[in-house]
Amino acid sequence: xxxxxxxxxxxxxxxxxxxxxxxxxxxxxxxxxxxxxxxxxxxxxxxxxxxxxxxxxxxxxxxxxxxxxxxxxxxxxxxxxxxxxxxxxxxxxxxxxxxxxxxxxxxxxxxxxxxxxxxxxxxxxxxxxxxxxxxxxxxxxxxxxxxxxxxxxxxxxxxxxxxxxxxxxxxxxxxxxxxxxxxxxxxxxxxxxxxxxxxxxxxxxxxxxxxxxxxxxxxxxxxxxxxxxxxxxxxxxxxxxxxxxxxxxxxxxxxxxxxxxxxxxxxxxxxxxxxxxxxxxxxxxxxxxxxxxxxxxxxxxxxxxxxxxxxxxxxxx
Amino acid sequence: xxxxxxxxxxxxxxxxxxxxxxxxxxxxxxxxxxxxxxxxxxxxxxxxxxxxxxxxxxxxxxxxxxxxxxxxxxxxxxxxxxxxxxxxxxxxxxxxxxxxxxxxxxxxxxxxxxxxxxxxxxxxxxxxxxxxxxxxxxxxxxxxxxxxxxxxxxxxxxxxxxxxxxxxxxxxxxxxxxxxxxxxxxxxxxxxxxxxxxxxxxxxxxxxxxxxxxxxxxxxxxxxxxxxxxxxxxxxxxxxxxxxxxxxxxxxxxxxxxxxxxxxxxxxxxxxxxxxxxxxxxxxxxxxxxxxxxx
Amino acid sequence: xxxxxxxxxxxxxxxxxxxxxxxxxxxxxxxxxxxxxxxxxxxxxxxxxxxxxxxxxxxxxxxxxxxxxxxxxxxxxxxxxxxxxxxxxxxxxxxxxxxxxxxxxxxxxxxxxxxxxxxxxxxxxxxxxxxxxxxxxxxxxxxxxxxxxxxxxxxxxxxxxxxxxxxxxxxxxxxxxxxxxxxxxxxxxxxxxxxxxxxxxxxxxxxxxxxxxxxxxxxxxxxxxxxxxxxxxxxxxxxxxxxxxxxxxxxxxxxxxxxxxxxxxxxxxxxxxxxxxxxxxxxxxxxxx
Numbered sequence: 001x002x003x004x005x006x007x008x009x010x011x012x013x014x015x016x017x018x019x020x021x022x023x024x025x026x027x028x029x030x031x032x033x034x035x036x037x038x039x040x041x042x043x044x045x046x047x048x049x050x051x052x053x054x055x056x057x058x059x060x061x062x063x064x065x066x067x068x069x070x071x072x073x074x075x076x077x078x079x080x081x082x083x084x085x086x087x088x089x090x091x092x093x094x095x096x097x098x099x100x101x102x103x104x105x106x107x108x109x110x111x112x113x114x115x116x117x118x119x120x121x122x123x124x125x126x127x128x129x130x131x132x133x134x135x136x137x138x139x140x141x142x143x144x145x146x147x148x149x150x151x152x153x154x155x156x157x158x159x160x161x162x163x164x165x166x167x168x169x170x171x172x173x174x175x176x177x178x179x180x181x182x183x184x185x186x187x188x189x190x191x192x193x194x195x196x197x198x199x200x201x202x203x204x205x206x207x208x209x210x211x212x213x214x215x216x217x218x219x220x221x222x223x224x225x226x227x228x229x230x231x232x233x234x235x236x237x238x239x240x241x242x243x244x245x246x247x248x249x250x251x252x253x254x255x256x257x258x259x260x261x262x263x264x265x266x267x268x269x270x271x272x273x274x275x276x277x278x279x280x281x282x283x284x285x286x287x288x289x290x291x292x293x294x295x296x297x298x299x300x301x302x303x304x305x306x307x308x309x310x311x312x313x314x315x316x317x
Numbered sequence: 318x319x320x321x322x323x324x325x326x327x328x329x330x331x332x333x334x335x336x337x338x339x340x341x342x343x344x345x346x347x348x349x350x351x352x353x354x355x356x357x358x359x360x361x362x363x364x365x366x367x368x369x370x371x372x373x374x375x376x377x378x379x380x381x382x383x384x385x386x387x388x389x390x391x392x393x394x395x396x397x398x399x400x401x402x403x404x405x406x407x408x409x410x411x412x413x414x415x416x417x418x419x420x421x422x423x424x425x426x427x428x429x430x431x432x433x434x435x436x437x438x439x440x441x442x443x444x445x446x447x448x449x450x451x452x453x454x455x456x457x458x459x460x461x462x463x464x465x466x467x468x469x470x471x472x473x474x475x476x477x478x479x480x481x482x483x484x485x486x487x488x489x490x491x492x493x494x495x496x497x498x499x500x501x502x503x504x505x506x507x508x509x510x511x512x513x514x515x516x517x518x519x520x521x522x523x524x525x526x527x528x529x530x531x532x533x534x535x536x537x538x539x540x541x542x543x544x545x546x547x548x549x550x551x552x553x554x555x556x557x558x559x560x561x562x563x564x565x566x567x568x569x570x571x572x573x574x575x576x577x578x579x580x581x582x583x584x585x586x587x588x589x590x591x592x593x594x595x596x597x598x599x600x601x602x603x604x605x606x607x608x609x610x611x612x
Numbered sequence: 613x614x615x616x617x618x619x620x621x622x623x624x625x626x627x628x629x630x631x632x633x634x635x636x637x638x639x640x641x642x643x644x645x646x647x648x649x650x651x652x653x654x655x656x657x658x659x660x661x662x663x664x665x666x667x668x669x670x671x672x673x674x675x676x677x678x679x680x681x682x683x684x685x686x687x688x689x690x691x692x693x694x695x696x697x698x699x700x701x702x703x704x705x706x707x708x709x710x711x712x713x714x715x716x717x718x719x720x721x722x723x724x725x726x727x728x729x730x731x732x733x734x735x736x737x738x739x740x741x742x743x744x745x746x747x748x749x750x751x752x753x754x755x756x757x758x759x760x761x762x763x764x765x766x767x768x769x770x771x772x773x774x775x776x777x778x779x780x781x782x783x784x785x786x787x788x789x790x791x792x793x794x795x796x797x798x799x800x801x802x803x804x805x806x807x808x809x810x811x812x813x814x815x816x817x818x819x820x821x822x823x824x825x826x827x828x829x830x831x832x833x834x835x836x837x838x839x840x841x842x843x844x845x846x847x848x849x850x851x852x853x854x855x856x857x858x859x860x861x862x863x864x865x866x867x868x869x870x871x872x873x874x875x876x877x878x879x880x881x882x883x884x885x886x887x888x889x890x891x892x893x894x895x896x897x898x899x900x901x
Contacts, residue, residue: 028508035417038410042436042482045475049446052453103351110348118345120701127349129602134356136594138536140565141587144572145359148366148580178355185352198738202798204699206751207728207805209330211338216754221741232441239443241539242565246572266539269445273452273543287543291449295442302441306434323713324729326721331756 053295056288063282069289075252075263077286078272088252089290092169092262096244099173099258100180100237105230108184112229115185116192117214135182143246146175151247159259167249169262175247176240183236184229191225191312192218228308235301239294241266265294363591367584375585379551380567384578389586392567394553395466396535399563402470403477404531410474411481411530412523418482419489420511440479447475448540456544464545467557472540477530484526488519521608528601532594538565564590644671647809647839648693651708655688658702662688663872665707668858672808675831675840677850677880680860680895685872686843689860690811692716693841694730695723728755731802735814737794739786739801744769744778747786747797751805764804771837772800773830792823796830803838810834812842816849828853847896850880857883859892 061069064084072085111131115124150171156164195218203213219226249261250271263271272287330338378388414436422429451472455462462468492515500510516523541563549570550562562570564586571583648670655662663685670676678686688697695716697703709716716726728751739747748765757764765782769775774796778789786797795815802810812831816824831840831853844850850857858877862870876889887893 024506024509028506031508032417032421035413035421039414039417039422039432039482041410042414042439042478043432045439045478046435048454049442049450052450052458053446056453106344107348107351110345111352114345114349118342127353130353130356132598133595134352136532136536136598137356137359138538138565138587138590138594140536140538140568140572141359141363141591144568144583144587145362147572149358149362175355178352181352196738198734198736199740201696201699201734202738202740202801203750205694205696205727205732205734206754206801207724207726208750208754209334209338209724211341212334212754215341216750217740235441236443239445241443241445241542242569245542246569266443266445269449270539270542273448287449288453291446295446298441298443298446299438302438305441306437324711326711326714326716326718326725326729328722328725330722330724334754334756 049295053288053292056285057292060282060285060289063285064289073254075268078275078283082282084286086290086293088254089263089265089268091254092244092248092252092264093238093266095169095258095262096173096176096240096248096264097234097237099170100177100240101230101234103174103177104180104184104233104237108181108229108233109188109226111181111185112188112192112226113214113219115189117210117218131182131185134179135186137179139179139240139242140246142175142179143172143243146171146243146247150175155259161257161259164259165261167247167251167261168259169244169248170259172244172247173237173258176237176243179240179243180233180236184233187229187232187309188222188226191222191229194225194312195221222312224308224312228305228312231301231305231308235298235305238264238301239266239298240264241270245270265290269294360591363584363587367581367586367588370581370585371588375582375589380549380562380570381551384576384582387571387579387582389564389567389582389589391550391553392562392564392586393589395550395561396563398466398554398557399469399473399561400531400535402466402557403473403534404527406470407474407478407481407530407534408527411478412485412527414478415482415485415489416511416516419486420507420515436479436482440483443539444476444537445539445542447472448543450475451540452543462558464548464560465558466554466561468544469541469561469563470557472544473534473537476537476540477534480530480533481527484530485519485523488522488526489515491522492518521604525601525605528597528604532597532601535597536565536590536594538569541566542569644674646670647672647712648841649708649710649713650689653689653692653705653707653709655685655692655697656704656706657700660869661871663860666874668874668877670809670839670841671856672839673835673837674855675835675842675853677854677857678841678843678860679845679847679850679857680872680875681862682845683870683872684860684862686858686860687813688872690813690841690843693809693811694732695726696732698723728805729807730809730811731805731807732811732813733795733798733802733815736818737791737798739789739794739797741785741787743783744786744789744797745782748801748804751801755805765800768800768804769797771803771834772796773826773833774800790823792819792826795819795823795827799827799830799834803834807838809839809841812840814843814845817845824849851884854880856880859883859887859889859895861891861895 068084069086072083073087074083074085075088076083111127115127119127147166151164151166151168154174155168155171159170199217199221200213203217208216244264244267248263248267250263250267251261252263252268253260255262269287269291272283375388376390376393378386379390380392381387418429418433422432424430451468454460455471456464456468462471496514496518497510500514501507505513545560548560548562550560554561568583568586568590571579571586646669648668650666650668653666654664666689668676678690680686691697692705692709693711693716697705705717711726711730715721740750742750745765748768749761752759752761752764766775766779769778774793777793778797786794789797795818799810816827819827828849831842834840842850842854856878857880859875860872861875862872864870876883876887876892878888883892884896887896
């Protein structure tokens with residue numbers, strides 16, 4: 001403990017650390033360093049990701065010209081003869097993303113508005129855990145559902161265009177969309193409930209109905225948080241692998257009909273990974289090139305989303 | 318005395334407004350219906366498809382090419398091994414990092430903010446990318462650990478680490494600062510404050526976050542697709558360097574089988590997986606609910 | 613915006629007969645018509661009785677002030693006038709509350725219509741994160757008013773003594789205004805729906821003294837066109853601006869429940885110079901509260 005002078009004594013109060021205190025401070029410094037290393041490790045992970053993707057990708061582009069990658073429309077990197085036109089899997093990714101956003105945004109926001117502006121505490125306490133359950137369903141199980149239920153019972157039955165075979169990008173997109181609804185709903189609801197109560201009261205006091213308060217006051221006020229939710233949804237849809245791999249098949253196709261088989265960038269990576277590619281072969285390297293592409297896109301989307309949330313928090317907190 | 322004709326307070330909302338409000342409400346109900354209905358349909362579908370194979374044989378048997386004899390034992394134990402190891406690695410690391418960021422790090426330093434931003438980004442990276450990283454660096458490449466339990470655990474650690482950090486930070490942040498101030502004012506070091514005051518108070522929150530992160534690891538499939546979990550494994554793991562399979566991937570395998578007799582197996586295995594996840598998540602939420610009131 | 617044409621309802625004459633206020637406890641200006649007539653009004657939230665047995669008559673083109681210590685229910689009563697208490701789950705209002713002779717809590721009454729006619733300004737200015745123009749236009753817009761919005765906005769802002777300061781920046785965000793300006797904007801917003809009553813819940817407590825003074829001057833102007841009820845913590849403010857004052861106090865039961873009640877209601881002059889109730893006198897001379 002710090003040594004103190006005697007009462008009324010002339011000796012100055014000593015505040016230097018004694019042995020015991022020094023030991024405590026040493027422990028603290030050690031702990032701080034150790035834990036700091038754990039934290040810094042996370043930066044190392046990102047570095048690793050970038051390195052593990054960039055180096056092989058560079059190698060890939062030494063073997064496959066950019067011209068073919070972006071110019072050709074046939075994607076068959078694991079076959080002989082190998083073709084490396086990336087557009088079919090980009091198209092597949094876009095289809096899955098568009099369909100899942102068409103499902104997750106309206107219904108996700110609808111759920112969010114309901115929970116934030118209409119539901120009472122009891123209802124919320126029931127619905128929110130159920131949504132968490134939905135969010136926690138493993139993607140394999142969702143893939144099973146998409147393949148064995150959604151495609152035959154819904155898509156094949158109601159889709160007007162062409163014949164729907166076993167695999168369908170539409171089913172994958174729909175199920176991915178439903179999977180994302182809890183994420184959109186949760187983020188959007190957070191944004192809406194953060195809107196100060198005073199704004200709602202002001203709206204009601206002016207003679208607005210609950211719907212008008214929700215759509216004309218709360219929703220616009222929560223907009224950047226809602227945008228963040230949407231962007232995050234897009235990012236998750238793009239990155240989803242298993243559901244697409246199971247339900248949409250593994251045949252890349254550049255098509256206007258979403259109910260056909262298709263392959264997305266992420267599902268290609270999964271597909272290629274299953275077939276044991278020999279290290280260093282072009283097929284192997286393709287995984288990294290596509291992976292880099294995927295990582296870059298989701299990174300940009302995530303940064304946008306994080307920025308939007310931060311801007312929202314600044315206004316209201 | 319009123320010199321004004323008494324006001325008509327009945328009408329306020331025109332017919333058009335009322336119709337719009339009603340349609341809006343219907344839309345909200347539909348939104349709920351889509352989410353809850355799909356969940357219900359999924360659970361019913363899986364349940365009815367898997368019902369016939371839900372018996373003890375499922376757990377006793379190993380995967381087999383003969384559907385009658387097939388089970389998921391190696392997958393269950395493989396999951397236990399892999400997820401257990403993942404927890405052993407990711408939880409201490411993640412909690413330590415969270416403690417550093419929340420209790421020790423100076424917020425305005427650029428490197429600390431970089432770490433924070435970085436963790437947020439990592440949390441949103443598609444999990445398959447971690448699989449690629451694992452393939453390049455862990456299974457092959459410098460570490461060259463092959464397609465083994467430890468490889469899977471390391472990969473899954475990468476996947477769940479950001480979540481552990483974020484959840485633990487929230488738990489730490491929820492501890493009122495008055496607790497810290499009081500301890501520091503009495504002369505304790507920061508670490509002592511954390512160790513004796515903050516951590517005990519944050520334990521329920523950290524526990525909840527840890528269980529939820531671990532349950533996420535249990536359900537992951539994409540990252541392990543690339544690192545050999547799909548090989549036909551009919552034995553339980555014998556150690557960290559043993560080949561393995563996990564439940565999600567065994568399900569994937571059964572789904573991919575051309576023969577339709579494997580479908581009920583896939584469904585039954587899904588039921589098992591869902592039940593385990595439900596139990597874990599309920600435990601986590603139960604802990605949170607029970608201890609949240611104390612603060 | 614024109615006052616909505618008030619049409620005599622058919623077949624419902626019984627509840628439309630004007631009620632002469634039977635209150636004779638307020639002397640002076642008995643001829644001033646009554647806007648709100650309260651008899652035995654009580655408000656409870658669930659099992660908690662917030663305020664009990666209030667008898668008050670609010671008259672036209674006057675400023676009526678509610679004063680009293682915190683927790684005495686003045687804001688609660690204020691929120692009855694525009695049925696804002698409806699928004700709180702478990703709130704129940706009993707007793708008589710007549711608005712121009714019509715039971716405000718009658719079964720056929722639409723709260724949305726009530727709130728269009730009775731405006732409210734809150735303690736903390738709460739402009740929407742929209743432009744100044746859109747803030748003022750909001751009420752008429754949701755009500756479906758078809759007319760010249762530019763004129764309406766200008767008129768409302770002029771009446772709220774804000775027009776000259778914002779006329780060149782109507783499209784800018786309302787949040788960029790100062791506190792006092794935001795509050796005047798909220799007043800403009802409230803009067804844009806052509807109410808005949810404006811309720812003010814401690815409108816100046818979040819503002820500095822100069823902004824406060826401007827709003828008080830504004831209130832005296834506004835009372836020519838509207839009836840104003842103001843809840844205030846500031847006795848001097850009540851003495852400065854109001855015509856009549858209601859003093860509320862709070863009873864604490866054995867169980868610790870705080871229930872508000874009306875102690876005295878009189879013209880401001882009389883209440884402050886020669887109150888009839890000793891409790892009132894204690895409060896205004898600062899011996900408690």
